[in-house]
Amino acid sequence: ELKVEQNPLFLSMQEGKNYTIYCNYSTTSDRLYWYRQDPGKSLESLFVLLSNGAVKQEGRLMASLDTKARLSTLHITAAVHDLSATYFCAVDMYSGGGADGLTFGKGTHLIIQP
Amino acid sequence: GAGVSQSPSNKVTEKGKDVELRCDPISGHTALYWYRQSLGQGLEFLIYFQGNSAPDKSGLPSDRFSAERTGGSVSTLTIQRTQQEDSAVYLCASSHRLAGGSGANVLTFGAGSRLTVL
Numbered sequence: 752e753l754k755v756e757q758n759p760l761f762l763s764m765q766e767g768k769n770y771t772i773y774c775n776y777s778t779t780s781d782r783l784y785w786y787r788q789d790p791g792k793s794l795e796s797l798f799v800l801l802s803n804g805a806v807k808q809e810g811r812l813m814a815s816l817d818t819k820a821r822l823s824t825l826h827i828t829a830a831v832h833d834l835s836a837t838y839f840c841a842v843d844m845y846s847g848g849g850a851d852g853l854t855f856g857k858g859t860h861l862i863i864q865p
Numbered sequence: 866g867a868g869v870s871q872s873p874s875n876k877v878t879e880k881g882k883d884v885e886l887r888c889d890p891i892s893g894h895t896a897l898y899w900y901r902q903s904l905g906q907g908l909e910f911l912i913y914f915q916g917n918s919a920p921d922k923s924g925l926p927s928d929r930f931s932a933e934r935t936g937g938s939v940s941t942l943t944i945q946r947t948q949q950e951d952s953a954v955y956l957c958a959s960s961h962r963l964a965g966g967s968g969a970n971v972l973t974f975g976a977g978s979r980l981t982v983l
Contacts, residue, residue: 782969793869794908794956794974801969843970844910851915851970852898857907 753778755842757856764830765864772825772859774840783816783823784841784853794839798825830863837861867891869975871957877981878947886942886978890959897934898960898972899942903953911955914940947982954979 754777764770774783785797798807800816800823807814811834813826823840837860841853870889878884890897899911910924914934925931929947934940944951958972 784969784971786974793976794958794972796971796973799969799971839908841908851896852910852913852921853970853972854910855900855908 753842753844753854755840755854755856757838757840757859759859760857761860763862763864764827766831767829769829770827772827772838772840772861774823774825774856776821776823776840776842776854778821778842778854779818780842781816781818782843785814785823785825786839786841786855788837788839788858790836797838827861832863832865835861835863869957869959869973871955871975871978873978874976875979875981877983879983880949881946883943883945884947884980886944886955886957886980888940888942888957888959888975890938890940890957891973892938894959894961894973895937896960896970897940898958899932899940900956900958901953902956902977908956911942944980947980949982952980952982 756775758773781802783800786794787797788794798814803818805816811828816823837858839855839858841855844852844854872887895916897914900908902908912932913921929945932942954977956974956977958974960970960972
């Protein structure tokens with residue numbers, strides 16, 4: 752059974768601090784996706800990591816992928832309140848064709864306080 | 866359309882009633898997905914449609930759940946004889962994904978339909 756585990760599931764941090772969210776998965780897929788969800792809103796695609804060693808950055812968020820360790824990280828630098836949201840990582844359900852979709856982690860609920 | 870549209874946004878129903886949830890995907894997207902989001906449970910895959918192929922129903926939790934997609938566009942998720950444990954947000958997503966495609970599969974989600982079963 753494909754598993755995607757995020758750590759931590761809940762994080763409260765102060766503005767200006769740095770922190771990292773971890774995503775471990777059990778498949779051999781070399782692609783990983785990060786999504787953001789604001790309360791009551793839809794999921795929004797943040798990053799798509801396509802290969803081992805891939806790194807993507809946007810603003811204060813940086814995502815990386817280590818396919819050998821089956822680990823992706825989402826690093827937050829100098830957090831600001833606007834980054835408060837729930838962050839999900841996801842991997843392809845099937846790595847060799849056939850039906851497609853994403854398997855998601857449970858999400859990391861991030862609260863950034865002034 | 867500009868995005869994935871879902872209706873209703875909120876639905877309150879009594880236990881035992883049937884409900885229908887609608888999804889209008891992005892025009893031209895061949896793949897359509899239904900997920901369920903329960904508190905603290907992340908996103909649970911329900912069903913997947915790809916073009917005119919038979920849907921992948923492997924995620925449907927029981928035979929009370931069914932879905933159809935008419936004309937390769939609009940989809941309806943039907944829950945019969947609703948139970949309290951069906952209460953959740955039902956999310957629809959669509960993508961450009963081609964059958965057997967090898968590229969990245971970026972899903973675009975709708976805002977969801979919140980179902981409350983009393």
